[in-house]
Amino acid sequence: MSENSDVDKKSMKKVLFINSTPKPMENSITLQMAHNFIENYKSVNPYDEISTLNLYEENIRFLDLDNLNQMFSKxxxxxxxVHYTKQFVEADRYIIAAPMWNLTVxxxxxxxxxxxxxxxxxxxxxxxxxVGMLGGKGKKAVLISSRGGGYSEGKWEPFEMAERYVRKQFEFLGIxxxxxVLMDWADVLQGDELDRAKKLSMENASKAGQNF
Structure with missing residues (x-):
């Protein structure tokens, strides 16, 4: 093994890809952008370890009384x-694929x-x-999302509660x-306009992946 390989592996990052859409990739702009992002990330960071959580295939449930009692037991x-929590803590990079549904994630x-x-x-x-305990460790997160309408500016901007929610969750934990990485107007644009918007979104996802 070369000296460079030793250095590369010592700097290897743990990447957690969190997929929160049940759609297959061919029907999901969000997943297509995420795929482009990850493939380009891997081209620049070949030694990083990427783990995938397809949330709809996991045993993810809403918190119930038993969970609350367990959490308050300290x-x-x-x-x-807790295995999900520990996996989250161990990650260095977080890639979240989440379309906007009904104004939020x-x-x-x-x-x-x-x-x-x-x-x-x-x-x-x-x-x-x-006080978040995950700050000061060089951790990074990216939200990859598509929205049916436009919520980046104008009168509908205050209704956007997907990016806001995820961003503040990570900030709360110190990240x-x-x-x-975003595509707006996915359900409004048609024909050539939609094709151009998708192409630009995929290019943006690729560039973001290379620089993440």
Whole structure:
């Protein structure tokens, strides 16, 4: 093994790809952008370890009374879903594929992010408020998303609660290096306009992946 290979492997990052759409790739602009992003990321970071969580194939459930009792016991090992929390903590990079549904993210992503919010593992409380435990470690996150309409500016911008929600969840845990790869108007544009918008979105995803 060459000296360069040793250096590359020592700098290897753990990447967690969180897919929150049930659609197959051929029917999902979000997944197509995510695919372009990841393939270009891998071309620049060949030694990084990428783990995929297809949330609809996982045992992701809304928090129930048992979960809450486990969380408030302050013993993380008693929490049914703690393996998801630990996997989240161990990641260096987060790639989240999430279309906008009804102004926000798919509910299954919200349920999964509940698993990431565990006192003592990802945040703790002080007299002045919560402190995220994942900051200062060089962690980065990117949200890859498509929206049926336009929510980036104008009167509909305040209704956007997908990027806002995910970004603030990561900031709460201490991860402030957060990017967005986006396609707006996916359900409005037609014909050549739609094709051009998709092409530009795929190119943007590819460039973002190379620089992530």
């Amino acid at each position: 013993d993380p090992e008693k929490i049914d879903f 798919p509910a299954i992503l919200s349920a999964y992010l509940d698993y990431a919010n565990v006192q003592g593992l990802t945040f703790y409380y002080t007299a002045t408020g919560a 402030t290096d957060f990017q967005l």
